Amino acid sequence: MQDHRTDRKTAHITPEEMAKQRQAMAEIRALADRPQTFCVVTYGCQMNAHDSEVIAGMLMEMGMTEAPDRESADFVIFNTCCVRDNAERKALGNVTWLKEVRKRNPRLRIGVCGCMIQEPGMAERILKQYPFVDLAFGTANLYRMPELLLRLLRDGGRVVEVAEEDTIAEELPVQRLRRDAAYVTIMYGCNNFCSYCIVPYVRGRERSREMDDILREAESLQRDGVKEIMLLGQNVNSYGLGLESGATFPNLLRRLDAMGIERLRFMTSHPKDLSDDLIDAMAGSRHILPQFHLPVQSGSDEVLRAMNRRYTRADYLGRVKALRSAIPDIGLTTDIIVGHPGETEEQFLETLSLVEEVGYDSAFTFIYSPRVGTRSAAMPGQIAPEVATDRIQRLIAVQERRQRERLQRFVGTEEQVLVEGLSRRSDTAVSGKGGHGISITLAGTEKDIGEIIPVRVTGVKNNTLTAERL
Numbered sequence: 142m143q144d145h146r147t148d149r150k151t152a153h154i155t156p157e158e159m160a161k162q163r164q165a166m167a168e169i170r171a172l173a174d175r176p177q178t179f180c181v182v183t184y185g186c187q188m189n190a191h192d193s194e195v196i197a198g199m200l201m202e203m204g205m206t207e208a209p210d211r212e213s214a215d216f217v218i219f220n221t222c223c224v225r226d227n228a229e230r231k232a233l234g235n236v237t238w239l240k241e242v243r244k245r246n247p248r249l250r251i252g253v254c255g256c257m258i259q260e261p262g263m264a265e266r267i268l269k270q271y272p273f274v275d276l277a278f279g280t281a282n283l284y285r286m287p288e289l290l291l292r293l294l295r296d297g298g299r300v301v302e303v304a305e306e307d308t309i310a311e312e313l314p315v316q317r318l319r320r321d322a323a324y325v326t327i328m329y330g331c332n333n334f335c336s337y338c339i340v341p342y343v344r345g346r347e348r349s350r351e352m353d354d355i356l357r358e359a360e361s362l363q364r365d366g367v368k369e370i371m372l373l374g375q376n377v378n379s380y381g382l383g384l385e386s387g388a389t390f391p392n393l394l395r396r397l398d399a400m401g402i403e404r405l406r407f408m409t410s411h412p413k414d415l416s417d418d419l420i421d422a423m424a425g426s427r428h429i430l431p432q433f434h435l436p437v438q439s440g441s442d443e444v445l446r447a448m449n450r451r452y453t454r455a456d457y458l459g460r461v462k463a464l465r466s467a468i469p470d471i472g473l474t475t476d477i478i479v480g481h482p483g484e485t486e487e488q489f490l491e492t493l494s495l496v497e498e499v500g501y502d503s504a505f506t507f508i509y510s511p512r513v514g515t516r517s518a519a520m521p522g523q524i525a526p527e528v529a530t531d532r533i534q535r536l537i538a539v540q541e542r543r544q545r546e547r548l549q550r551f552v553g554t555e556e557q558v559l560v561e562g563l564s565r566r567s568d569t570a571v572s573g574k575g576g577h578g579i580s581i582t583l584a585g586t587e588k589d590i591g592e593i594i595p596v597r598v599t600g601v602k603n604n605t606l607t608a609e610r611l
């Protein structure tokens with residue numbers, strides 16, 4: 142796969158271009174035989190979830206309403222992820238399945254977008270192997286969806302477009318999933334080229350939004366009554382890179398904190414870019430929640446080097462120590478990959494010992510999934526699936542035990558829970574996230590959803606916390 146480190150350009154989408162897209166939305170709205178309903182099917186991370194909110198916002202601007210399910214929609218768009226092989230296979234399987242639905246509903250239009258389309262060769266594959274897909278575009282073309290869809294609806298045929306540039310588009314309509322909490326993307330892409338990761342190839346180079354644009358969006362969310370903002374980026378710690386204003390992530394946090402938004406969170410951080418200034422900004426803030434997602438990926442220096450992570454185990458533990466000395470009870474979560482090519486049993490045991498030592502409040506654990514074109518996929522020493530499965534099971538056992546032990550520190554303490562929904566296990570309970578980022582369940586009903594409720598933690602159950610209202 143081509144390494145885009147040097148040849149991609151950032152395109153700030155001009156107001157004229159955005160006006161063109163608004164015009165296309167208005168023209169689609171006026172079409173007599175346009176799709177009336179839509180369904181966006183999302184795979185992958187929060188960045189994709191937020192892109193889907195933008196897609197839904199644009200479709201609503203075109204006059205469509207959201208269908209209750211994909212079977213009854215006139216336009217179904219799959220917003221795909223290619224970070225793991227199974228996400229890609231699942232997306233393609235579901236696209237194929239929709240072919241049968243089209244036999245019953247000839248009005249149905251099918252679109253595919255997101256990271257997967259940005260993979261080299263994927264657009265050609267879609268054209269050849271998925272003739273029932275009407276519209277396909279990559280991550281860089283998202284803002285052009287109105288124009289592409291208009292072309293499809295007017296001229297028929299198929300529309301496929303994948304741009305090789307990195308874009309920043311402001312002022313797109315957004316249909317937010319929640320009224321109480323919102324995602325705000327602050328930067329796009331990634332420059333880190335971790336050996337196993339496809340993101341820099343499909344999401345492009347790092348580029349940051351202007352701080353004023355972010356602050357304006359946050360102000361408008363605050364006016365709309367949003368209580369929690371989650372700042373998004375593949376590596377939010379390096380926010381500001383390339384901006385002439387000299388903006389940095391800690392400064393952005395300080396400005397947002399001063400605005401008085403009730404709760405501020407962010408995702409994701411790279412340990413090599415976690416600065417003392419960021420820790421200071423968090424420790425001195427009133428609204429940045431005391432939680433940190435700090436992906437470690439491995440506890441072995443050799444594996445970290447093979448992964449091109451550019452920190453050592455000691456560096457990582459030093460950052461954890463700095464975080465905990467500034468914010469002692471900080472909620473700490475991580476991502477871990479087992480079975481990276483060449484990982485020996487001894488190196489895996491170093492990951493286990495790191496998990497013991499750090500004591501995470503939660504961890505996302507993955508078996509390494511080779512992605513074509515990444516450096517790791519071509520490395521010798523690919524790990525047999527049964528070995529990787531055995532390792533992940535042992536890792537999960539250690540993590541779950543440590544998690545239960547660590548969560549005990551919250552029993553008896555007070556937390557503020559932003560209620561996200563009814564509990565999956567009971568009709569008379571609700572659940573949400575406390576300030577430390579841990580899931581908390583308490584007695585409640587639908588009317589609590591979207592409220593911040595003060596509670597006292599009463600226990601640890603199924604690796605989450607239980608609580609009673611104060």
Ligand code: SF4
Pocket residue numbers: 331332333334335338339340341375376411
């Ligand atoms: S930091 Fe590494 S793992 Fe994260 S998106 Fe960038 S390349 Fe991928």
